[in-house]
Amino acid sequence: MRLLLRFLFIFLAVETCAYGQTEPSVLNLKIKLRKNRATIGQFLEDIESSGILLTYSPQQIKLNKEVSLTSRHATTGQILQELFKDDDIEIKLLDHKILLVAKKRFSAIYGIVRQQYTGEVIADANVWIKDTKVRSTTNSYGFYSIDIEPGAYELYVSHIGSESKTFALQVDRSAFRKDVELGSADLTLATVEIKPDSATKNLAVKKPEQIDLVLTRQLPSAIGEKDIFGALQTLPGVVGATTNSVNLLVRGGTADQNLIIIDEVPVYNLNHFNGFFSIINSEILKSADFYSGNFPAKYTGRLSSVLDIRTREGNMSDFHGQTSVGFFHFSSTLEGPVIKNKSSFIVSMRRSWIDLLEKRSYEKFGQEVEYTNFTDLNIKTSYILNRNNRLYLTGYYGRDHYSRMFNIDQESVIEKTNWGNRLLAIRWNNILSPKLYQNTTFTASRYQNSLYTELDFNNLVPRMLISTITDYGIKTDFSFYLKQNLKINYGVGGNLNLFELPYLLSRTRALNTTAYIETETSIGQEIKLVTGVNYANTIVSGRIFHSLQPRVSVLKELGSKHSIIGSFAKMTQALHQITMFGIPSPYEIRIPSSSATPPEKSYIFSLTYRYAPAQGTNFAVQLYQKYAYHLLRLKPGQQMLFGFLAKDAFDRFLNGSGISKGIEFSYKKSYSWLDAQISYALASSRLKFNGLNSGNSFPADYNSKHTLSVVANTQITSKLSLSALFAFASGQQVTLPAILYKNLDETLGIESLEDNYSYRLKDINNYQLPNEYRLDVGAKYLKLLKKGRQRIFSVGANGLMSNLRPAYPYMSANTAIGRIQIEGLGKDGILPYFSFGYKF
Amino acid sequence: MKNRTIFAVFSVLIVVNFACSKNNPLATDQTEKxxxxxxxxxxxxxxxxxxxxxxxxxxxxxxxxxxxxxxxxxxxxxxxxxxxxxxxxxxxxxxxxxxxxxxxxxxxxxxxxMPQSFTLDAVTDGPSALKIELEQVHAGEHFYTIELLANHYNVQRFVRVNNEVIEVASEEELKAWLSKHGSAKVFRDTTFSDKQSRLIISTDDVRTENVKYNELKDLSGRIFIKHSNTGKLTLAMKCNLADSSKFTLVVKSVTPAYFKYLYASDLQFVNKVFGVLNIPLEGNVNGALGIFGAAYVKRIPIKF
Incomplete structure (x- = not known):
């Protein structure tokens, strides 16, 4: 950090010196005018008679306009500025000559880009003025605005997955609205990939974080459910918290350091089916942006990554739908107009059905019965109030249930766990002017998990445990297209978190407010500079935590194929998660910041090189370094399972820091018969906590030194495609005793329980569990029917070869042989899947 | 076709290379310490x-x-x-x-x-509750551990059915036998084993380390409390009694290093139940593992 500041200081000092040495110009020459009231033409003659060369076009200057000057004695520059203060005349200097030229006038071309058949707005569409360097992209709501001089142009609009279109425009001095509809070969966004054209490819270089939804649908999937988190885990440096889990670990961070938002609503837990797949229904997915560095200023609240998901609004003109059924669950989606071309809806639901067949039993092993199910429902509707205003309503309800019935002493005992999210967003898009766009959103999010147990652990665990987090928020964002090459994004927001916690932890609340501003500007044609700052504060129990988070990113294009992006971001996290297991349970709780748990913060530096030599080929390498402070860790002995949490928060946690660094590679290549993608990351992540490991640093729990994913998808025929995914990650770090020795009790004459021993630790996280890997394969057969209807058969298998990360490695020692045993490791076997879908 | 072959071979090589790791749990240090x-x-x-x-x-x-x-x-x-x-x-x-x-x-x-002396008094407070009173006349910080030890019968209760001796583990099991076999005869040994076992005791007293850290509150065999003052200290606790035993209340005033060792040792024991082996345990013997602890001990027989 000091080095960076020193560099900035030197840079500014050099710039200042250079500026100070500028030579005096003719504009600084003092002249004397004949009188102080005359026409502009007479004043210009006076200046020319002083030996100063003036060049101007008489048509652009009102020579007969009479003006009064404040003084007859002044510099040329001062006189000219006063003469033209009310006119759009620009004063320029060229080789000791003064040029007086009319200022350029710009007009705004603006509008919304939509899908032609569905009416859905398209985010990140590319909008270019042909044969110029003027270009823009649509924002998340499909809005664009371009500043250009009056004239005749061709507007070129393109987007991945859509047909490009060109429009002839005659722009005069007033703003010009041009809404664009792009046709799509794939009405339901299901299976057909349209390759990006060269123009799209160039802009795509600047959006490296966008998740390839086509890939999401092609990958082999856990139990047949296509999931965006499967595609996310093919990115370098991103792994699952447990193998086959949707919980993400990004660049050595923990699962709670990822901000996941769906249509602006924060999601606090995204697990379905114990993490096999997420609550994100792929049928309603429109776009997803993922950031693990280079964070835009609007995001705050998490240290490691941001996943911003947008859902579809539904078809504005026709009714469409799909239904599919697989081994474990079925899903159905229906979308269409409420009022044609004015209002639309989309409804999608999923439900596990296997439990319905066998009288609520999912697995039976002897006397033990396990039962699990899930349900979720997505609803979204939109309404176009007028050309400039549109309303959206997004709703989600999801619930998972897991229960276990078993016998103890011939008595039946039941355990039940429930968890689920409820989300609501009401959004208002408003085009305030051709250059100003506003989005205001009200959000509500609630996540609750509960455990009911009839087990009597000597009254250690209450019969019912409930943990809830509720979040009410409101925010408004503006996109201001101030002028060509200068866009300003800014906004404010606030949200209230309510926490209901189990055990002795009291209910609490936190009020968070944020404000941000960000400028996007171009320096020349090849450098794009984005600078911004986010201010966030959190008020908990009368205490305020402030945070100012600067963000900078610079993109430099090196010709048409190469680019380099450098970025810096500071992020803070005022919400802390404590968890025992990777799966949702009441042992997973969230607490706000406090004196004992100040907001965590991170500083992330990254440098990316991208190379896109040809259509369908993309190579990227990224270096990063992340410093994290105020990280929280439960003290040894403190744990959630039986509520072993100290009364005083200071006695619960250790406060520490971390450093992560790495290099990430990704390579994509598309042949006519094969799409392949390889990602690899070499990384190191270490933590340091006072009071732990003698204050020395140690490997982070999820320090995956190597992560590798290889994806291949091949189109065998027009109907049949095959896909395969191989994923590898270095094993998880765990703490194991270095030395086992005798317990004191025997010396004291106390009868020891069997194998009661003491142990000495050497280092924290001193042992790496075996490397994890898995190979998944899948096949898809698509049959096109009349009127665009489709039948889709999918079949595949997860874990053809596998060594999976354990959800909970249980350790014990065998003192007779002096070895530590770890249970929960190893292969989970092959999990086949099958699904049949029908779309209309 | 050539491309396909190269790709297939390359993929297989990658998969085989990475998939060949072995699961080899850690062997602990076996040098002579x-x-x-x-x-x-x-x-x-x-x-x-x-x-x-x-x-x-x-x-x-x-x-x-x-x-x-x-x-x-x-x-x-x-x-x-x-x-x-x-x-x-x-x-x-x-x-x-x-x-x-x-x-x-x-x-x-x-x-x-060696810690200084103190006096101890204890009274039962119901069928499984105990109230103790410590009195300290020496100034300074004192570190107490409290435990309840049980001497079990040398021979557990048993029943004899048709001249066959059958041991029963609990009073409930005994009653079940008697209800099923009216002719069963009950025998009970009255001599106690020299070996003692530590019973689980708990307290809600916020001054104890058990409640403060909430880690050894209900599962622990010891109560840990620090006391800085002279004068009396009273403490109430609940005991998880094993039946038919002789009980001894043991209160120790221990040195700080020993107090820390015993607490961490108990914490290790509790966490083993959950398969967690990450509790640091520091002794005080230079050049060796373990502990050299000193205590002033009071033992009182307890009848509930």
Whole structure:
């Protein structure tokens, strides 16, 4: 950090010196005018008679306009500025000559880009003025605005997955609205990939974080459910918290350091089916942006990554739908107009059905019965109030249930766990002017998990445990297209978190407010500079935590194929998660910041090189370094399972820091018969906590030194495609005793329980569990029917070869042989899947 | 076709290369590290147990063990008993001692000052509750551990059915037998084993470390409390009683290092239940593992 500041200081000092040495110009020459009231033409003659060369076009200057000057004695520059203060005349200097030229006038071309058949707005569409360097992209709501001089142009609009279109425009001095509809070969966004054209490819270089939804649908999937988190885990440096889990670990961070938002609503837990797949229904997915560095200023609240998901609004003109059924669950989606071309809806639901067949039993092993199910429902509707205003309503309800019935002493005992999210967003898009766009959103999010147990652990665990987090928020964002090459994004927001916690932890609340501003500007044609700052504060129990988070990113294009992006971001996290297991349970709780748990913060530096030599080929390498402070860790002995949490928060946690660094590679290549993608990351992540490991640093729990994913998808025929995914990650770090020795009790004459021993630790996280890997394969057969209807058969298998990360490695020692045993490791076997879908 | 072949071979090589890792759980350090386990108190002969920190915990029988009084430099050699146990004289409260062990070619040492005396009174407060009162006349911070020990019957209760002797584990099982077999005869031994087991006791007293950290609140066999003042300290606790036992309340005023060791040791025990082995345990013997602890001990028989 000091080095960076020193560099900035030197840079500014050099710039200042250079500026100070500028030579005096003719504009600084003092002249004397004949009188102080005359026409502009007479004043210009006076200046020319002083030996100063003036060049101007008489048509652009009102020579007969009479003006009064404040003084007859002044510099040329001062006189000219006063003469033209009310006119759009620009004063320029060229080789000791003064040029007086009319200022350029710009007009705004603006509008919304939509899908032609569905009416859905398209985010990140590319909008270019042909044969110029003027270009823009649509924002998340499909809005664009371009500043250009009056004239005749061709507007070129393109987007991945859509047909490009060109429009002839005659722009005069007033703003010009041009809404664009792009046709799509794939009405339901299901299976057909349209390759990006060269123009799209160039802009795509600047959006490296966008998740390839086509890939999401092609990958082999856990139990047949296509999931965006499967595609996310093919990115370098991103792994699952447990193998086959949707919980993400990004660049050595923990699962709670990822901000996941769906249509602006924060999601606090995204697990379905114990993490096999997420609550994100792929049928309603429109776009997803993922950031693990280079964070835009609007995001705050998490240290490691941001996943911003947008859902579809539904078809504005026709009714469409799909239904599919697989081994474990079925899903159905229906979308269409409420009022044609004015209002639309989309409804999608999923439900596990296997439990319905066998009288609520999912697995039976002897006397033990396990039962699990899930349900979720997505609803979204939109309404176009007028050309400039549109309303959206997004709703989600999801619930998972897991229960276990078993016998103890011939008595039946039941355990039940429930968890689920409820989300609501009401959004208002408003085009305030051709250059100003506003989005205001009200959000509500609630996540609750509960455990009911009839087990009597000597009254250690209450019969019912409930943990809830509720979040009410409101925010408004503006996109201001101030002028060509200068866009300003800014906004404010606030949200209230309510926490209901189990055990002795009291209910609490936190009020968070944020404000941000960000400028996007171009320096020349090849450098794009984005600078911004986010201010966030959190008020908990009368205490305020402030945070100012600067963000900078610079993109430099090196010709048409190469680019380099450098970025810096500071992020803070005022919400802390404590968890025992990777799966949702009441042992997973969230607490706000406090004196004992100040907001965590991170500083992330990254440098990316991208190379896109040809259509369908993309190579990227990224270096990063992340410093994290105020990280929280439960003290040894403190744990959630039986509520072993100290009364005083200071006695619960250790406060520490971390450093992560790495290099990430990704390579994509598309042949006519094969799409392949390889990602690899070499990384190191270490933590340091006072009071732990003698204050020395140690490997982070999820320090995956190597992560590798290889994806291949091949189109065998027009109907049949095959896909395969191989994923590898270095094993998880765990703490194991270095030395086992005798317990004191025997010396004291106390009868020891069997194998009661003491142990000495050497280092924290001193042992790496075996490397994890898995190979998944899948096949898809698509049959096109009349009127665009489709039948889709999918079949595949997860874990053809596998060594999976354990959800909970249980350790014990065998003192007779002096070895530590770890249970929960190893292969989970092959999990086949099958699904049949029908779309209309 | 050539591209396809290259791709297929490349993919197989990658998969095979990475998939060949082995699951090999950690073997602990098996070098010959000496373990010294000792508690000295004013009631019992000083005892030291020596063993090695390797598989099977082999005991050390050929060591020289001596204790030196820090007050008068008087040295006393311990006598080897059996199974790595060495015995010495009874120490005195308030005096400092240095333990020296010569074994495996090196000397390891530790020092402790015997805590000062205190008085103890205890009354039962219901069928499984106990109230104790400690009185301390010495200034300074005092570290107490409280435990309830049980001596079990040498022979557990049994029933004889048709001349067949059948042991029963609990009172409930006994009643079940009697209800099923009216002719069964009940026998009960009244002699107690010398071996003691520690019973689970708990308290809600916020001054205790058990409640403060909430880690050893309900599962622990010891209550840990620090007390800075002279005068009386009263404490209520609940006991998880095993039936048909002889109970002894043991309260120890211990040194800070010993207090810390016992707390961490109990924490290790509790966390083992959850398969977690990450609790640091620090001893005070230079050059060896284990603890040389000093305590002023009070023992009171308890009848519930």
């Amino acid at each position: 000496l373990v010294v386990l000792s508690e000295i108190n004013q009631l019992d002969s000083a005892s030291v147990n020596l063993s090695q920190a390797k598989a099977g915990f082999p005991f050390v029988a050929d060591a020289e063990v001596k204790i030196t009084s820090l007050a008068d430099r008087k040295v006393e050699n311990f006598v080897y008993q059996n199974r790595g146990n060495y015995k010495g004289q009874q120490p005195k409260a308030g005096f400092g001692y240095r333990l020296s062990v010569f074994s495996m070619g090196k000397i390891v040492e530790a020092e402790q000052i």
